[in-house]
Amino acid sequence: MAESPARTAFAEEALTHLDTLYRGALRLTRDPDQAQDLVQEAYLRALRYQHSYQQGTNMKAWLFAIMRNLFWDRFRGSRKEDVSLDDVGEFVLYDKLKDEGARPEADVLDKLAASEVVKAVEKLPPLHREVVLLVDVEGFSYKDAAQTLGVPIGTVMSRLHRARQQLQRSLYDYAVESGIVRANGGQQVQQ
Amino acid sequence: MNCKDCSEKLDRFVDRELNSTEVLELQLHLESCPDCQDHYEFEAHLKRLVKHSCECDTPPAFRDKLRQLLT
Ligand SMILES: [Zn+2]
Ligand SMILES: [Zn+2]
Numbered sequence: 001m002a003e004s005p006a007r008t009a010f011a012e013e014a015l016t017h018l019d020t021l022y023r024g025a026l027r028l029t030r031d032p033d034q035a036q037d038l039v040q041e042a043y044l045r046a047l048r049y050q051h052s053y054q055q056g057t058n059m060k061a062w063l064f065a066i067m068r069n070l071f072w073d074r075f076r077g078s079r080k081e082d083v084s085l086d087d088v089g090e091f092v093l094y095d096k097l098k099d100e101g102a103r104p105e106a107d108v109l110d111k112l113a114a115s116e117v118v119k120a121v122e123k124l125p126p127l128h129r130e131v132v133l134l135v136d137v138e139g140f141s142y143k144d145a146a147q148t149l150g151v152p153i154g155t156v157m158s159r160l161h162r163a164r165q166q167l168q169r170s171l172y173d174y175a176v177e178s179g180i181v182r183a184n185g186g187q188q189v190q191q
Numbered sequence: 192m193n194c195k196d197c198s199e200k201l202d203r204f205v206d207r208e209l210n211s212t213e214v215l216e217l218q219l220h221l222e223s224c225p226d227c228q229d230h231y232e233f234e235a236h237l238k239r240l241v242k243h244s245c246e247c248d249t250p251p252a253f254r255d256k257l258r259q260l261l262t
Contacts, residue, residue: 011262136242137245142206164202
């Protein structure tokens, strides 16, 4: 295929955001092969719709939107997993740990393995997971996240709030299971 | 600002979504309230932990393949 210089320049710029797209796709699909397929398809689509990208706007957000829209097109058709979170009630990990007599940061956060945090993120329903990916992992503002997802800012905030409660609950459960904290009994291992 | 207001705004503070007046009010409270300061550090640490845990490098072979395909 003979590529025009403009197309090549556009592709080069788009590729500077590859890490963001790849890790987003990996966390959404939870599978490296599917993530690569998704990212490749997203880039091909981005080049095809190059004309719809407005110069000077947020290209990372534009690309992420293409990728997650493709993900949702596939996801809707294939999976029966819960898409959203039930309201499980307020859960504030910090308060919970304090109540149990632990030092929340030193006793718990410093002991959580990265792989457990990833598991907790990947356990979130995708509708909530993608907000965490944008705001916490990629550092998007609520406004940019809202634009990327095509929802109002209030929706971003409520999904994020729920996602964080669920995430903190998973991390708490893990901390109890692994003996980092003892449920209703404070710290288990004194060092 | 009291502790309840502070904890309600903590997420938006950590996400840098408060306006400058709110930021000042909250910072003033944190300076005078060790409990909220400790809670703030916990939330900020958790956000960093989520970020760093979920980061990963694109496999180099995939990057090369994509570049060849697109450029
Ligand atoms: Zn720490
Ligand atoms: Zn306070």
